[in-house]
Amino acid sequence: MSVRAHIIHAVTTSVSVKLMRGQLAYLRSKGVDLTVLSSPGEELVAVATQEGVSYKEIAMQREISPIRDLISLCRLIVFFAQKKPLLTNVGTPKAGFLCGIAAWMTRVPNRIYTLRGLRLETSTGLKRAILLLTEKIACAVAHKVICVSPSLQARAVSEGLVPLQKTIVLAGGSSNGVDTSRFATANIEKHTDLLQRHNIPPDAQVIGFVGRLTKDKGIVELVEAYQALKNEFPHVYLLLVGNYENGDPIPDEVKTVIKRDTGIILSGFVRDVVPYYTIMDVFVIPSYREGFCNVAIEAAAAGKPVITTNATGAVDTVLDGVTGYIVPVKSSEETRKAIRTLLCNPELGKEMGQAGRRRALNEFASPVIWDALYQLYGELINRR
Structure with a gap:
């Protein structure tokens, strides 16, 4: 990257922060100024401390909760407006939706949605319709959608969630590789x-x-x-x-x-x-x-x-x-x-x-995935 970038990684729950273990320290070693964001939890604090990056706690509900979701969205908008990140990478359904909208509303110049799976595949009726809508919005407000496997990429495209040219799979697949x-x-x-x-x-x-x-x-x-x-x-x-x-x-x-x-x-x-x-x-x-x-x-x-x-x-x-x-x-x-x-x-x-x-x-070794992610960040930031 040509500049020292401030980047925010966001997931819904602190447990999901473990999905980025090792990756955060790798990006920091490359000169990235990184903040990891999730709902409050000991895993967020532990992983951020271990990896040597900043963290921010903003409560988000996993399930649909209109009033609480609106409160979370407002807090996210305020935080993003204050921090002015150069890039956001948001993942997991609720954070992908709320953080994606907040990043779009605050005009973050580089927005990534990491699609780690589709709950709608095993859902039916109204729940499936809601999940389909939220996934479409999360994909729509992102500049790039990382799909963690080739088959997930194909499924997301076939469901009409995102056009193929907007998606990418890092190396062979996964979001963090295997240690x-x-x-x-x-x-x-x-x-x-x-x-x-x-x-x-x-x-x-x-x-x-x-x-x-x-x-x-x-x-x-x-x-x-x-x-x-x-x-x-x-x-x-x-x-x-x-x-x-x-x-x-x-x-x-x-x-x-x-x-x-x-x-x-x-x-x-x-x-x-x-x-x-x-x-x-x-x-x-x-x-x-x-x-x-x-x-x-x-x-x-x-x-x-x-x-x-x-x-x-x-x-x-x-x-x-x-x-x-x-x-x-x-x-x-x-x-x-x-x-x-x-x-x-x-x-x-x-x-x-x-x-x-x-x-x-x-x-699928972790460094292969981390390097592919770092290269993607550099391409997006330098292009814009």
Whole structure:
């Protein structure tokens, strides 16, 4: 960049600030004067402090709340008018909408919307119509829309949210890449202490999942596939790393199965998931929708074969038949078949895992994504 740019990154909740970890410090090292903005929360303060950037707390509601949304918009307009940023990069649905409008109203000269996924894909009726409208507005007030995967880019264009020429995918995809240093060879050797902690026998075959335990993550289909495999593979276990969420809950009967089946291990929230990847033989994420499935790339970086679906954002993370398998959305039978193939052929699983690791390190390492983002900032700022 030809000038020391003041840039604002904004997301709705402080939890989402973690999506920019490492990226903020990288941009600061390049001379960018950066402020990260979100609703109040300890994650915002912790990440901003760790990365050495400024932060601003402005409350924003995740769900629709007309009065509170208007108050948030007014506060954002005042803040942007005071700071006069040269560029804004806003993401997540509510911040993309409110911060995008605030940046447009205060005439920020370079406005980016980072599209990390489309909630409207699994929504219906009035809720879908509202989400469609807000996404269209967020895209309309931006100069450039970063789509975190090629399939998300195609879906956004097909939904009429944004013209193709206004979109960009950074390198191979994702908004922040994968911190490959966490998956150095020494770190991805099997952590046998975890097997003991969760009473999993050393000779067990472990099917793994990492993420929110919700319906749209395909938990119902994953549990069904596991149950169908139990009789054929007596030493198979299903390891679920994550917590239940109230939004889009899985059926109570499936929760009961998870609770009662001694072969299903529910770890709850885990701060460092890398050791858990090491004890998995197969990683499965049968999601209905994604923006970009980061955990699939993390599992690949850990050398695991990955099974995912042909859903938006998930389909980009696996080379079918090379680094794992892609199955149809909501198909427990096809998921079962894919898992069975890998359980029956552990050498094939190792080959796919090695291919996936090479791809993750070459195409999705964080510095590759950060550099592409920095180059985009420079192009926009210098052009204007």
